[in-house]
Amino acid sequence: MGQAALLIAALGAGCVTPGGGGTALFNGTDLDGWEITDFAGGGAIEVKDGEIHVAMGELISGINLAHENIPRTNYELSAEAMKLDGNDFFCGLTFPVDDTFASFIPGGWGGTVVGLSSIDGMDAAENETATFKNFENNRWYRFRVRVTPVKIQCWVDDEMVVDLLLEDRGIALRAGPIELSVPIGITSFQTVSRIRNVRLQPIQP
Numbered sequence: 001m002g003q004a005a006l007l008i009a010a011l012g013a014g015c016v017t018p019g020g021g022g023t024a025l026f027n028g029t030d031l032d033g034w035e036i037t038d039f040a041g042g043g044a045i046e047v048k049d050g051e052i053h054v055a056m057g058e059l060i061s062g063i064n065l066a067h068e069n070i071p072r073t074n075y076e077l078s079a080e081a082m083k084l085d086g087n088d089f090f091c092g093l094t095f096p097v098d099d100t101f102a103s104f105i106p107g108g109w110g111g112t113v114v115g116l117s118s119i120d121g122m123d124a125a126e127n128e129t130a131t132f133k134n135f136e137n138n139r140w141y142r143f144r145v146r147v148t149p150v151k152i153q154c155w156v157d158d159e160m161v162v163d164l165l166l167e168d169r170g171i172a173l174r175a176g177p178i179e180l181s182v183p184i185g186i187t188s189f190q191t192v193s194r195i196r197n198v199r200l201q202p203i204q205p
Contacts, residue, residue, distance in 0.1 A: 022076065022201025025065070025184070026052065035066045037180050037187070052195040054188050056086055060177050062187030064094070070183055072096045076201040078144040079186060083137050086191030087111040090135070094173065094181035095145055097152065097166070101173050101182050104145050104154050104162070107135045108189065114161050116152060117178075120170045129162045142197075148205065 025033065028050040036045050041058030054061050073096075081091030089108040094101055103117045105124045112132045115124030124130055133156060135141065144155040152171075154162035173179050181187055186195055 022078070022199040024198070025200055026196070026198040028196070031063060033066060034063045037062045037064045037185060039177050039180065039187075043188075043192075050196060052186075054090075054191075054193045054195065056190055056192050057188075058190075060187050060189050062092070062181060062185055064181045064185035065183055068183050070096065070200065071202055072098050073147050073149050074203050074205050076144060076146045076203055077184065077199070078142065078201070079198045080140050080142050080196050081106075082140045082194045083107070083135055084192040084194065085137065086188070086193075088189040088191055090188045090191040090193035091141070091143055091195060092178075092181075092185075092187040092189070093143060093145055094178060094185035094187065095147065096183055097147055097171050098149070100171050102152065102171050103173060103178055103181070103185075103187075104143065106141070106143055106156060107133070111135065114156065116154070116162055116164065117174045118172050119164070121172075123174055129164055131161050133161070140196075146203065148203070 030047050039060045043055035043057035043061040046053050077095050083090040088111055089105050093104045105117055106114050109125045113125045114131045114133050115129035117124045119127040142157050146153040152164045
């Protein structure tokens with residue numbers, strides 16, 4: 001088991017109390033602790049200059065954690081991403097929500113839709129989390145997802161874009177290839193992107 005896998009296992013077991021923005025899930029050198037997700041027609045993925053470089057694929061490209069022992073609630077997941085080319089989402093974040101999963105999609109459906117998939121069977125473009133934002137090429141954005149037993153909240157930079165109460169809501173992944181992204185995945189859709197500073201932070205209930 002690599003160093004990243006050991007660290008995440010300890011974090012999931014409650015044995016690590018990280019500081020300074022949480023535990024780094026990406027070491028900046030290689031994909032230790034991750035695997036390239038087996039999406040049909042996925043673009044090439046490599047680590048260069050301390051970043052994860054994602055080439056444009058036919059549809060979805062991405063990586064996912066190679067083990068399951070991570071928090072299911074009371075945590076924050078964050079990553080920084082830049083889009084170089086393409087007109088769709090460039091840092092989709094798939095994450096656990098108790099005993100299920102969801103995806104935060106920044107810039108989907110032609111490049112501007114921001115929201116969660118799926119809620120009560122409706123995708124990010126269809127449910128009440130949908131907002132619209134223009135994402136510039138060649139600019140770094142910081143995405144952050146907070147999961148508690150009560151809410152899912154998401155930010156783009158310092159702007160909260162999702163504030164969803166979970167009571168009586170059906171949370172699930174969109175049926176299809178994105179189901180390969182569990183337990184934590186980072187994906188892009190027909191875009192060239194760069195990813196860095198992927199972190200996981202337990203939070204107090």
